[in-house]
Amino acid sequence: MMKDSTISKLFFRKTSKSPHRKAIGWVDGNDLNFYNNDEYQQKVRQFFYGLIKLDTQPQDRVAILAQTSKEWHFFDLATMCARAVVTPVYPTYLAHEVEYILNHSETKILILENEAQMQKILEIQHNLTHLKYIVALKEVTEDSVKKLSDKITFQSFQQFLDNGTTESQNSPKLFEATIEASEPLDIASIIYTSGTTGEPKGAVISQRAFVVMLNNVYTSLKTNILPTDRTLTFLPLSHVFGRCDSLLNLVFEFECVFAESLDKVVDNLQVAKPTLLLAVPRIFEKVYSKVLENIQKENDLKKKVFDWALKASNDYFEKINQDKSPSTYEILQKNLAYKLVFEKIYNRLGGRIRFLVSGGAPISPEIIRFMQNANLTILEGYGLTETVAPCILNPPVRQIPGTIGLPLGDVQVKFAEDGEIMVKTEAMLTEYYKNKEATKEAIKDGWLYTGDIGELTVEGYVKITDRKKDIIITSAGKNVAPQKIENTLKLQKHISNAMVVGDQRKFLVAIISIDHEAFRDDGVSGRTYEELAEDSKVYEIVDQEIHTVNKELASFESIKGFFIAPSDFTVENGQITPSLKLKKKVILKTYAKEIDALYKKLES
Incomplete structure (x- = not known):
């Protein structure tokens, strides 16, 4: 696994090894479409040459201001293949927040989604000291393009792709040569924290840190994630958790399908029928609340059936969770409860889910236990922007609701005197960009001070009790x-x-x-x-x-x-x-x- 020291080398080896295997998918209405590995590589190659045509040099900053899509992902990989640096920007950010990140990161090329994002740039364009090129994924009005400063060159997405095709013919060997020249210590991305306490900090993530993160997940889950699995990716790729989701296909042979949008996830689940799903607690909270709300609208008989089914299923799983064997009667009761009540919940997520991963925020143990009744196993995990997302996860073999699980791969965990969780791993930020003081405060003797207060349970699982500052x-x-x-x-x-x-x-x-x-x-x-x-x-x-x-x-x-x-x-x-x-x-x-x-x- 670790013979590939950069994301670009990992990507190239993976797509070259099984060229005809399905790799990247996307939902379009009721249709599910796929690129195989060869087509996947050709797409990234085209995006790479499009960036080269824009004079992309090693370690130049390329910002992406757009919603999650396969194109976002292709730009991400193409930028790293060019040895440049990806700067994700939340599409919900206001103009002044976008300005801060573009200037602080010294962004040279901006990939933006649509007219709405273009309007933000027009508002701040005269303050953007490093920006030279804009590529728009969707149509932007001619009037907006005319308002753009002469110092900034605009390209439509089609122009970008056409230039990529032409440039690839001019320098056909540059793609492989640039990938081969990539180094583990190259900066892969500057990811800005969302700033709950002040200006966002730019976490500098190296190529090696990304690869180690993926290796940690692979090492811990290689016997649980199968080549026949499929994910549905819908989380914001501007968030490190969503970014991890989109990159997991580089180490696992499964199919990564991109949802149409966050608003269409419920419908897309029925089309994509994923077997694995990475989500934030809010998604599961909404499912849970909707079920309880619907039950309250039912007649007394159906309410009694639900209460019986809930008790029968809870009794069964209580024994399972305590490593005890349920009786034959309890197994029959649980199976009947599932058929009468909980199977409908399972089918709402596409009907093929093997397990779910929850991250980004704590999830209520009550929800984990409830979803278990619908044969939906939630693995709660933990990670930070600074740890390139996952560093601790409840293992598939045994989950303990209320904990975040066990360290992944090379991750080490210990606790400071006040209970603050400290993490050491190679899958970690190098520094906060242009912020030595924050770096020294966060990293001491190779240990990252997470800001979360926690403890170790008797089973050896890590449990978070709160944010230190909260x-x-x-x-x-x-x-x-x-x-x-x-x-x-x-x-x-x-x-x-x-x-x-x-x-x-x-x-x-x-x-x-x-x-x-x-x-x-x-x-x-x-x-x-x-x-x-x-x-x-x-x-x-x-x-x-x-x-x-x-x-x-x-x-x-x-x-x-x-x-x-x-x-x-x-x-x-x-x-x-x-x-x-x-x-x-x-x-x-x-x-x-x-x-x-x-x-x-x-x-x-």
């Missing part, structure tokens, strides 16, 4: 991990998101964003989020759901009061990151007056 210390000196409470609140039907507040206060309160869709399903239609947030009946419903959560919490963890945010937490208003993490400092500052008023009211 720990709340009440005025009574109680340490509270807000993430666990926030995740439980989000499982309630009408709560979209929640932030727990209480540092140096006597008790905890919460800022709640409501689920607009859930109220619409309840028959409350034609009303805006803002109108619902001010409705006393909506407040009562949320109050009841918080009361339900409080029953499962210790007294010092319980939520004593709350208010509904007048607008949802969104990327657009700067209150969550593109990877859906709360920007707590921003939210605290935005609602400082409301928080103080709530405490004053509750304490009076």
